[in-house]
Amino acid sequence: MEEIMKKQVPVTKNQKLVVTIEDLTYQGMGVAKVDGYPLFIDGALVGEEVEVHVVKVGKNFGFAKVTNYLKTSPDRAFDVDKVYLQTGIAPLQHLTYPAQLEFKRKLVVDLLNKVHLNNLTVAPTMGMKDPYHYRNKAQVPVREVNGQLEIGFFKRNSHDFMPLEDFLIQDEKIDETLLKVRDILRVSGVSAYDEANNTGMIRHLMVRRGYYSHEIMVVLVTRVKKVPNLDQIVYLIQQQCPEVTSIMQNINPDKTNVILGKKTIKLAGKATIQDTLNDLKFDISAQSFYQVNPQQTEKLYNEAIKKAQLTGNETVIDAYCGIGTISLNMAKHAKKVYGVEIVPEAIEDAKHNASLNNLDNLEFEVGEAETWMANWQKAGIKPDVIMVDPPRKGLTTSLIESATAMEPKKIVYVSCNPATLVRDITEFMERGYHVTQPIQPVDQFPQTTHVESVTVLERTQND
Numbered sequence: 001m002e003e004i005m006k007k008q009v010p011v012t013k014n015q016k017l018v019v020t021i022e023d024l025t026y027q028g029m030g031v032a033k034v035d036g037y038p039l040f041i042d043g044a045l046v047g048e049e050v051e052v053h054v055v056k057v058g059k060n061f062g063f064a065k066v067t068n069y070l071k072t073s074p075d076r077a078f079d080v081d082k083v084y085l086q087t088g089i090a091p092l093q094h095l096t097y098p099a100q101l102e103f104k105r106k107l108v109v110d111l112l113n114k115v116h117l118n119n120l121t122v123a124p125t126m127g128m129k130d131p132y133h134y135r136n137k138a139q140v141p142v143r144e145v146n147g148q149l150e151i152g153f154f155k156r157n158s159h160d161f162m163p164l165e166d167f168l169i170q171d172e173k174i175d176e177t178l179l180k181v182r183d184i185l186r187v188s189g190v191s192a193y194d195e196a197n198n199t200g201m202i203r204h205l206m207v208r209r210g211y212y213s214h215e216i217m218v219v220l221v222t223r224v225k226k227v228p229n230l231d232q233i234v235y236l237i238q239q240q241c242p243e244v245t246s247i248m249q250n251i252n253p254d255k256t257n258v259i260l261g262k263k264t265i266k267l268a269g270k271a272t273i274q275d276t277l278n279d280l281k282f283d284i285s286a287q288s289f290y291q292v293n294p295q296q297t298e299k300l301y302n303e304a305i306k307k308a309q310l311t312g313n314e315t316v317i318d319a320y321c322g323i324g325t326i327s328l329n330m331a332k333h334a335k336k337v338y339g340v341e342i343v344p345e346a347i348e349d350a351k352h353n354a355s356l357n358n359l360d361n362l363e364f365e366v367g368e369a370e371t372w373m374a375n376w377q378k379a380g381i382k383p384d385v386i387m388v389d390p391p392r393k394g395l396t397t398s399l400i401e402s403a404t405a406m407e408p409k410k411i412v413y414v415s416c417n418p419a420t421l422v423r424d425i426t427e428f429m430e431r432g433y434h435v436t437q438p439i440q441p442v443d444q445f446p447q448t449t450h451v452e453s454v455t456v457l458e459r460t461q462n463d
């Protein structure tokens, strides 16, 4: 059996070949075909002719590494640091920015074509002027390397830790703060987390900075609550980082890849930092989701609001509302907004943020969007617009059922994963809703393969 399988595969491990790249995967890997057999090749772009060394051969596909570029693509960016490709911090850095934007648009188009929705239009991706140093939040692992505490990143798909000082896509002030805190941790003699043995103290540093307010929150993610010299560490951060207005400790005792644990304690300053989006103020706590690219978020929300075509008389549901950023933006243009979110701290922030902005036409609930959509449906609430902004796994059938049963005129879908978006569009279509405006990708994550987009679905008349 194994013999037969081997015969069918046209390449062998360690073989050297010359191939032409035909496509890019959603993860940005080049794809070449050898007698129809796909080889995935990191760092190679469409149209490039490359010499490769086959490193892995499976039944249906294999992997190869470039040993020489014979012909390069006009879309290739040459000012590239390999570290950012290897760590996955900037896996698209080798593609020029205009080509990145088109790559993201094409990803959505290809997924639509797969389910025969070729008739839907996808608008050009909205990009940003300076596609670096945009992230307002860093979460970096802390490890010991050669006896010294380091911050850095893991190589893609591995546990190989690489110390780093410049994270390329993070706000430069965040990188500066990370380095200062790293140095303070070094002199304070506190240990870095040891993943293999689940020992050591500091697992991660999380730093968030308000784009407009410039307030900074530092979160020390520790394995246990009691950390030696913690008072000294806090004192030194306050002394050396005057922009830091909030110092928090998050405790994560589990042997897990999940960064934050359940418990967060305030060590100094405020428990939140404030930032502004579209002139609305938001207080953000450590555990709450907050979009990482503030400049593009304003564009994203404005696009969602424009597409919702609110006149001031509408009832809106904002499912997966986080700290209420979209809800409050919508509330300025609607009669009433209902929001739901699963993280209790985020809903506390959302309620607080509504009053911070003197908005009294919002109601927020803690819980699963699926449950609350059904509750609102039973309570006879008749939304004109339903906003959904789910995590990567997208929507559930039960949420789509309850949402469509309320017969809103419009469903505005903000998606961070085009694969689940397309899956969900087909479910909405089965229930009488159709995409009525071009799908708008917005580049929230330059240099990475992530794609954010806004889609509007409307109920077909007499359905």
Ligand SMILES: C[S@@+](CC[C@H](N)C(=O)[O-])C[C@H]1O[C@@H](n2cnc3c(N)ncnc32)[C@H](O)[C@@H]1O
Binding pocket: 289, 290, 291, 319, 320, 321, 322, 323, 324, 325, 326, 340, 341, 342, 343, 346, 367, 368, 369, 370, 389, 390, 391, 416
């Ligand atoms: C992509 S974020 C969007 C948040 C917000 N709309 C924004 O733009 O900041 C998705 C949010 O959904 C929340 N969430 C995840 N699963 C959920 C569920 N089953 N029900 C309600 N909220 C959920 C997450 O905690 C997160 O805040």
